[in-house]
Amino acid sequence: MNRLDTCRSLVEEAMRCLENGDKECVMRKIEELIKADCHNGYAVGSEIVSRVRELVHELWLRNKDHGFRCGLLTLLRDLGLTKRWARDALRVGGRKLDRWLIKCGINWEGKATRGNLVKEIEDLLRRLGWSETWMCEELWRFVGVDVDEFRRHGIEPCAWLEGLESLRDLRKPYWFGLRASDLVIRYIRYNGEINGEIELALGTTNSVDAVFFPTLLKTVKTPSPKIWLKRIASPMVKYILRSIVLSFYVDLGPNELPWPIELSADELKRVLDGFTDEELSMFLAAKSMGMG
Numbered sequence: 001m002n003r004l005d006t007c008r009s010l011v012e013e014a015m016r017c018l019e020n021g022d023k024e025c026v027m028r029k030i031e032e033l034i035k036a037d038c039h040n041g042y043a044v045g046s047e048i049v050s051r052v053r054e055l056v057h058e059l060w061l062r063n064k065d066h067g068f069r070c071g072l073l074t075l076l077r078d079l080g081l082t083k084r085w086a087r088d089a090l091r092v093g094g095r096k097l098d099r100w101l102i103k104c105g106i107n108w109e110g111k112a113t114r115g116n117l118v119k120e121i122e123d124l125l126r127r128l129g130w131s132e133t134w135m136c137e138e139l140w141r142f143v144g145v146d147v148d149e150f151r152r153h154g155i156e157p158c159a160w161l162e163g164l165e166s167l168r169d170l171r172k173p174y175w176f177g178l179r180a181s182d183l184v185i186r187y188i189r190y191n192g193e194i195n196g197e198i199e200l201a202l203g204t205t206n207s208v209d210a211v212f213f214p215t216l217l218k219t220v221k222t223p224s225p226k227i228w229l230k231r232i233a234s235p236m237v238k239y240i241l242r243s244i245v246l247s248f249y250v251d252l253g254p255n256e257l258p259w260p261i262e263l264s265a266d267e268l269k270r271v272l273d274g275f276t277d278e279e280l281s282m283f284l285a286a287k288s289m290g291m292g
Contacts, residue, residue, distance in 0.1 A: 177286025203247035
């Protein structure tokens with residue numbers, strides 16, 4: 001039996017347990033589903049993931065006992081799921097979930113999210129000699145630049161890494177310029193509802209940006225990656241049907257982003273008119289990223 005068949009079978013068994021009112025049986029089946037990776041869209045597809053989330057949601061709705069709900073939350077945490085996955089499944093906002101975690105005395109911090117995994121991998125690579133500067137030099141060599149020749153003329157080719165430190169402040173106009181370029185800014189929705197949280201995402205299909213984008217977002221917060229296949233319709237690449245898209249994203253809480261997500265041409269003009277020459281230069285430098 002392949003993974004899809006296993007997941008479908010487990011979901012059906014769990015639903016029968018749910019209809020019979022056997023919540024302990026449902027809990028066991030949820031544990032089996034998660035351990036079989038049936039919650040992972042990359043492994044089984046969105047249909048199965050939706051059914052697993054629906055199962056968790058139904059169990060949550062039908063059992064409003066405080067002790068049982070705390071037990072369900074503990075199980076989801078102990079199975080290594082992220083708080084974001086739990087929010088989507090339970091159809092509750094981040095604040096409401098946090099209130100439940102406080103009432104249940106559950107600490108969901110420090111679990112191995114993708115962002116934390118990135119940090120752990122970087123720490124391991126550093127012990128093996130990796131660094132951002134080494135990565136930068138390899139990037140230049142990849143595009144045919146002789147970094148040693150730059151240094152012989154007194155130019156440090158990776159000085160831009162130090163300059164990124166100044167971008168930790170999201171109020172810098174550079175981030176507003178990115179919004180007009182490659183940066184996608186959107187509200188995070190939980191089952192169609194907006195609770196104020198925002199996602200910043202940068203996606204690319206080329207190798208250079210795949211190195212630069214996470215380094216840029218890292219000035220705000222350690223980014224998490226997403227990978228998917230994108231169909232290509234361009235006649236310039238007629239022998240390639242699909243390309244791999246690598247996207248990096250960070251999630252921000254309400255009011256963390258000072259720039260408007262949507263604005264009219266008049267509002268854009270008003271913001272730009274308020275910039276100093278230096279601020280306008282930062283805006284244009286970021287906006288020009290998407291023009292190559």
